[in-house]
């Protein structure tokens with residue numbers, strides 16, 4: 001739990017330092033202007049490999065890249081693909097972010113991988129994998145749809161096996177505004193790879209717990225909880 005909290009703090013810090021994805025994309029194309037918050041031009045290396053553009057960004061100034069961004073080139077003018085004068089009057093190649101890899105604790109090992117889908121400047125994250133305890137194994141996978149998280153898979157036991165699945169649903173709140181809420185959480189408490197406990201949430205609160213007493217993989221006994229009214 002301590003590790004998780006620490007890495008979350010590091011993560012928040014890095015994300016803030018990175019800025020939005022639009023700003024990053026822009027920073028690579030623009031001359032190093034007056035914005036000192038951005039990584040300097042020398043901190044960003046751009047490489048073209050076939051139809052993919054790879055951007056390497058050094059955030060902590062040790063000359064080793066910590067963020068890797070992979071783009072799919074869309075309708076590229078020949079000059080831009082060849083890496084010649086994307087500046088000036090030549091229109092730069094359109095490119096769509098497809099993957100972003102981050103080393104948030106600067107140990108040269110990737111800790112966060114984000115996957116994107118969509119056309120240039122309309123990219124949306126579809127999945128995010130995180131190694132929360134920096135041992136090289138993914139502990140959390142978040143799945144997104146239309147910008148909202150739908151499922152979070154967690155390895156809270158940090159043994160390399162998913163033990164917690166949280167399902168979310170976009171719904172309308174009491175104030176009429178859209179709200180993305182936890183609706184169900186499944187847990188594998190004994191770590192054998194199968195779910196033992198099903199938690200059901202209503203309006204974000206735990207209302208029912210199901211357990212599997214005959215080991216057939218589905219809940220058969222239910223307990224209502226938190227009945228206040």
Ligand SMILES: [Ca+2]
Nearest residue numbers: 058060062064
């Ligand atoms: Ca670095």
Ligand SMILES: [Ca+2]
Nearest residue numbers: 103105107109
């Ligand atoms: Ca790392």
Ligand SMILES: [Ca+2]
Nearest residue numbers: 131133135137
């Ligand atoms: Ca891990």
Ligand SMILES: [Ca+2]
Nearest residue numbers: 188190192194
């Ligand atoms: Ca189990």
